[in-house]
Amino acid sequence: MDLSQLHDALASKSYDKVADLCDELLLHVASTGVSYHEEWPYAIHLLGHLYVNDLDSARFLWKSIPQGVKESRPELVAVWKIGQCLWTRDYAGVYGALRGFEWSPLVVGIINAFSENYTKRMFQLLTNAYSTISVADVAHFMGMSEEDATKYVLQHGWSLDLSSQMFTVKKPKIITDQKLDPSKLQRLTEYVFHLEH
Template identity: 65%
Template sequence: MDFSAVRAALDSKSYDKIADLCDNLMLQVAAEGIAFQDDWPYAIHLLSHIYIHDINSARFLWKSIPSSIKESQPEVTAAWRIGQNLWLRDYAGVHEAIRGFDWSQDLQGLVASFSELYTKEMFQLLLSAYSTISIRDTALFLGMNEDDATNYVLRQGWTVDPASQMLIVKKHAVVTEQKLDHSKLQRLTEYVFHLEH
């Protein structure tokens, strides 16, 4: 089995491409009638779907993995634990699943990149959903201790209300894209043409 394209994507940190590469390899193997072997990179495959937030595909892949692999390769089970927590919307559980396993050299970069991406997404969720939030809840969402979470959001412009010890969310100015009305553009063109002639 040639996993060189998957290896190259891992090495170049092109993590968003790995799920498609693995899926295509899996289809190719199935089309050729070759039985899957124990060396299939199930943990990489699972985590690559989780990375691109394709939890349904991760679930189907998990269900198709032989139980002997799940029992003999704890990294595969650890990868699914992340997906399971995402599926259940257990935000703190996602962070715990990431930190709760000693990932192999092959997966350390992918897991670290996903963790960073997930923290940023959770911050955006907090930003859009709250005007004030407790330090404790912020820490749970961001997967940090309370001091680190507080420092993280303070760097983003949030403030702490000293009386309530609640974080006050600083909303970023929303830049709206102005839609171009073709009829107005046509009238303006005609007007300018009329002025010039």
């Protein structure tokens, strides 16, 4: 079984391509009739789907993995724990699952990248959902200590009221549509007119 393309994607940190690549490779290997379950990198495959936030495909993959493989691979089970937390929207649980396992060298890169992306997504979610939020809630949702969460959000422009221990969320600037310069519209009209005649 040739997994060199997968190893190349992992080496180049092209984690967004891992799920599709694994899906294609798995279909190819399965079509040959060769038994692949014992060698297949299910943990990486599952992480690939989680990385691109494709929870439905991750669940389908999990259900298709033979029970004996699940029982013999604790790292695979640990990856699925992350998927379960994502599925149930247990935001803090995702961080617990990420930190709760000693990841193998093959998996640690995509785990770290997933963790970083997840933190960014959670921060964006909090930014969009709240105008004010407590320090404790930010720490909970971002899976950090209160000190680390405070540092993180202050670096992103939020402000902290020390007496109430509440953050004021800095909303991103809303980009408004630019008005079209009338002279540009006139030139475009003349150009189209010229083409038609």
